[in-house]
Amino acid sequence: MKPTLSGAVKALPFAFLSVLFAYPLIMILVKSLTHGGSNPIEPFGILLSDSFYLQRIWFTFWQAAVSTILTLAVGLPSAFVFAKYQFPGKRLLLSLTTIPFVMPPIVMALGFIALIGPSGVLNAFLSSTFELERPPIGILNTVAVVLIAHVVYEFTIVVRIVSTAWERLDYRLQESARVLGAGPWATFRLVTLPLLFPSIIAAATLVFMFTFTSFGVVLILGGSQNSTIEVTIYTLTAQLFQLPLAATLAIFQTLMTFLIMTSYAWLQETKIVQIGFQPHQKEERSNEEKRRRLFLGSNMILVLIILSPMLALIAKTFIDENGLNFTYIMSIFSNTQNSFFFVSPLKAIMNSVIFAIATVTLSIPLGLASAYAIGQRRVWWKNPLDGLLMLPLGVSAVTLSFGFLVTFNRAPFDLRGTWAIIVLAHVLIAYPFILRILLPALRAMNPALRDTARVLGASPAQVFRKIDLPILSGGLVIGASFAFAISLGEFGASLLLNRPELTTIPVVIFRFFGQPGQENLGQALAMSTLLMGMCAISFFVIERTRGEDRWTF
Amino acid sequence: MTPDDRDQNLEPFLEITNISKRYGDKTAVDQVNIHIHRGEIISLLGPSGCGKSTLLKIIAGLEEFDSGTVSLTNQSLEGVAPEDRNFGLMPQDLVLFPHLNVWDNIAFGLRMQRQSQINIQSRVNDLLTLVGLPDQGERNVQELSGGEQQRVALARSLAPEPKLLMLDEPMGALDRRLREDLYLHVKAILKEVGVTAIYVTHDHDEAFAVSDRAVVMQNGKFIQIGTPEKLYTTPSNAFIANFLGFRNIFPATITSQPHSSNLKTPIGIFEVAPNQVPRAFEENEATLLVPNQSITIQNADKLTTATKTISGVIESKIFQQGYYRIQVKVRTETLHLSVPMTTDSVQLALGNTLNLEIDPTKIMVLAK
Numbered sequence: 001m002k003p004t005l006s007g008a009v010k011a012l013p014f015a016f017l018s019v020l021f022a023y024p025l026i027m028i029l030v031k032s033l034t035h036g037g038s039n040p041i042e043p044f045g046i047l048l049s050d051s052f053y054l055q056r057i058w059f060t061f062w063q064a065a066v067s068t069i070l071t072l073a074v075g076l077p078s079a080f081v082f083a084k085y086q087f088p089g090k091r092l093l094l095s096l097t098t099i100p101f102v103m104p105p106i107v108m109a110l111g112f113i114a115l116i117g118p119s120g121v122l123n124a125f126l127s128s129t130f131e132l133e134r135p136p137i138g139i140l141n142t143v144a145v146v147l148i149a150h151v152v153y154e155f156t157i158v159v160r161i162v163s164t165a166w167e168r169l170d171y172r173l174q175e176s177a178r179v180l181g182a183g184p185w186a187t188f189r190l191v192t193l194p195l196l197f198p199s200i201i202a203a204a205t206l207v208f209m210f211t212f213t214s215f216g217v218v219l220i221l222g223g224s225q226n227s228t229i230e231v232t233i234y235t236l237t238a239q240l241f242q243l244p245l246a247a248t249l250a251i252f253q254t255l256m257t258f259l260i261m262t263s264y265a266w267l268q269e270t271k272i273v274q275i276g277f278q279p280h281q282k283e284e285r286s287n288e289e290k291r292r293r294l295f296l297g298s299n300m301i302l303v304l305i306i307l308s309p310m311l312a313l314i315a316k317t318f319i320d321e322n323g324l325n326f327t328y329i330m331s332i333f334s335n336t337q338n339s340f341f342f343v344s345p346l347k348a349i350m351n352s353v354i355f356a357i358a359t360v361t362l363s364i365p366l367g368l369a370s371a372y373a374i375g376q377r378r379v380w381w382k383n384p385l386d387g388l389l390m391l392p393l394g395v396s397a398v399t400l401s402f403g404f405l406v407t408f409n410r411a412p413f414d415l416r417g418t419w420a421i422i423v424l425a426h427v428l429i430a431y432p433f434i435l436r437i438l439l440p441a442l443r444a445m446n447p448a449l450r451d452t453a454r455v456l457g458a459s460p461a462q463v464f465r466k467i468d469l470p471i472l473s474g475g476l477v478i479g480a481s482f483a484f485a486i487s488l489g490e491f492g493a494s495l496l497l498n499r500p501e502l503t504t505i506p507v508v509i510f511r512f513f514g515q516p517g518q519e520n521l522g523q524a525l526a527m528s529t530l531l532m533g534m535c536a537i538s539f540f541v542i543e544r545t546r547g548e549d550r551w552t553f
Numbered sequence: 554m555t556p557d558d559r560d561q562n563l564e565p566f567l568e569i570t571n572i573s574k575r576y577g578d579k580t581a582v583d584q585v586n587i588h589i590h591r592g593e594i595i596s597l598l599g600p601s602g603c604g605k606s607t608l609l610k611i612i613a614g615l616e617e618f619d620s621g622t623v624s625l626t627n628q629s630l631e632g633v634a635p636e637d638r639n640f641g642l643m644p645q646d647l648v649l650f651p652h653l654n655v656w657d658n659i660a661f662g663l664r665m666q667r668q669s670q671i672n673i674q675s676r677v678n679d680l681l682t683l684v685g686l687p688d689q690g691e692r693n694v695q696e697l698s699g700g701e702q703q704r705v706a707l708a709r710s711l712a713p714e715p716k717l718l719m720l721d722e723p724m725g726a727l728d729r730r731l732r733e734d735l736y737l738h739v740k741a742i743l744k745e746v747g748v749t750a751i752y753v754t755h756d757h758d759e760a761f762a763v764s765d766r767a768v769v770m771q772n773g774k775f776i777q778i779g780t781p782e783k784l785y786t787t788p789s790n791a792f793i794a795n796f797l798g799f800r801n802i803f804p805a806t807i808t809s810q811p812h813s814s815n816l817k818t819p820i821g822i823f824e825v826a827p828n829q830v831p832r833a834f835e836e837n838e839a840t841l842l843v844p845n846q847s848i849t850i851q852n853a854d855k856l857t858t859a860t861k862t863i864s865g866v867i868e869s870k871i872f873q874q875g876y877y878r879i880q881v882k883v884r885t886e887t888l889h890l891s892v893p894m895t896t897d898s899v900q901l902a903l904g905n906t907l908n909l910e911i912d913p914t915k916i917m918v919l920a921k
Contacts, residue, residue: 446644446646446648448644448645448646448648448721449648449650451610451613451615451635451642451644452642452643452644452648452709452710453650453661454613454614454615454634454635454636455613455615455635455636455638455640455641455642455710455715455719456636456641456642456661456662456665456709456710456713457636457637457639457662457665457666457713458636458661458665459634459636462636462665466661467650470652470653471651471652473652
């Protein structure tokens, strides 16, 4: 046995997090304290007595709560269909729902503009059909569009987590309830729902956390009235240079997300224990072909609605009033622009791909080591530890980058304006997903497999290589694709840490979008379509690898 | 414990001396000693949580321990990594490597030994034949039945020719009938190969069927070691008797008389010869064990005053494998007996009173 080696591996994520995560956060805290003088509580006092900030904190909470409820309302029926029915193209459909999740908010915003903007697909269709003078749908820059966008974003979380649990639910329990005299509805209410409850709560917690720290969607689509804590941090940092106040807000938000993540870790563990790997029916025995068609059809329509902003965006890229139009997509590959912010789109694509590859390379070992650090322990502080390792997921990209900027700004660690700072930010955002994907599989792995291999003559290193890695390989491929897509689509950190030579695809889209003129909008659309295509390919890899439905976060 | 494991005149192979292991304030393994001979099959018998699996892991080198030594042919195994011991392990639940097929599972240990491809080839083929699965190497382990998985797990652990094979409740996952078939098969294979083995189980039938000697373990201690016959005929205390499936076990108080001893029990007072009472607990609290063969049912009309009888009311009766298993309420206690199905069924009606004769020479007196 070599406790030292495995100890070192397990300590790696904590060392990494201390330097790249805790230290920047502490620097933010220090910044925050300088704001309040000697009393450490004072900055929070100032924050919580200012009605301007109170109003934003309140908005952050309620929009997250409403977004969560809406996403559950839309996602649960779909989760049911995905869990209970087999149909051709099921995996493809499921992977399509994941694309919005990794899209940068600027692409989402463009999608909504393409769909329900003044000359959007839906408005144009309605206007011409009913001969209206003005576009009938005018919800851009309102809370409504923010909430809808959140549903589009987080839909896949609810569907994936809940449908996986639903699929594994031991159907014999439901049969027993039926035999005991419960009708279909009573069975659902008294048996199915309580058993699914942990997974529903887990999904809801994640959705709440993501929408709680929502940035781009609110910034671009929400209008100037509506601002989350995250957007306020960005504004205070990047536009008003009120760093201490931004720091206090960032600390406040981090505390909130830590609480959310810890309860999530706890819930995920209970979920594993309660549901486990049960035998399940492949499909509801449907003598009712009509009902099956109805469900599958509605689900298909629902997914199409979820995808409609993305589809509208693709349509707008290739079609204009005169029919097919490839000039936008072609313009990506020709250097015709020369404004002051100009970065050639090709250069941005190169940057994005290189950052994504670097992110995958770093976040895989980090995610793996984190999973080992918490996967095999049975102690009370395991869940807080899990919450701690997941914290980067909850600490928004903007806070993270803000921390980087106030920390790594002195030689020899002046990382400002280097590619490393962006990649490290992406690693911190991406590796929690890898951890979440690997952890359940690692926990479900029978330790006797390793014991047997040891006794059969394998050293600890060989056990890892010959037993652990092959068994986790599916999860690793999925984690890698996820990390790749997340890095490609990451917006907040890339924007805040941006330098012209480090510009990525989402930032270029944002720049094009910010410029007037049809030409710029067209290029923004074309780049968005390209990004979507790249993410779609990476999710195609995921779905090919999902041999069994064991991999989920 | 009864240190009667030196009665076989064989060379000592694996020696376990004073092994102890604590987890926090719980003692998992407590001062355990045993010598195991080459080619011997020892079963470790005990309820779950008694420390069997922990001891197995200690022997395998997978678990640290607090004190004592484990040595193989007079060489201490201290500091020898599990992979360097050349042992075999058939774990609980028979976990096969899920990402490898049958062939690669069996070849795993051989590859770890860096054996030549030709050797691996012939060895795996031999083992597949040995366990009765010839030409099935290409199968996926997920599609194997429980019994087949068990055979593959056995082949995998035997492939590298281990010096010692440890089997940790290898039948745990299987249903009863299949178990009986399989443990006989396993025993035949172990004996054919001649491997020294430690077989952990909580099933006394399985332990007795498979092993040359059995060890009963309770709370981390070895409380009795012996051949199956010895254990069955002279269980050394109430716990062991209970664990071996004896039902009629009652607390008893011994009073010594000049030429006999009196046993006071809840079902009556019995007079036994002094040689039936082990010296250690004369004048003490003890346990009375009434084996089924010491009980006979007396017909009411043939009642003689010479024999000692006790009477009770039939509480329940079930039919099992050609016998009636009857529970008779005697005073506050329940006596279990099994009688041939040819017994007069009117006599065995529920609620009937039975007169039972208990042969004092056949009852056993055990430690408390």
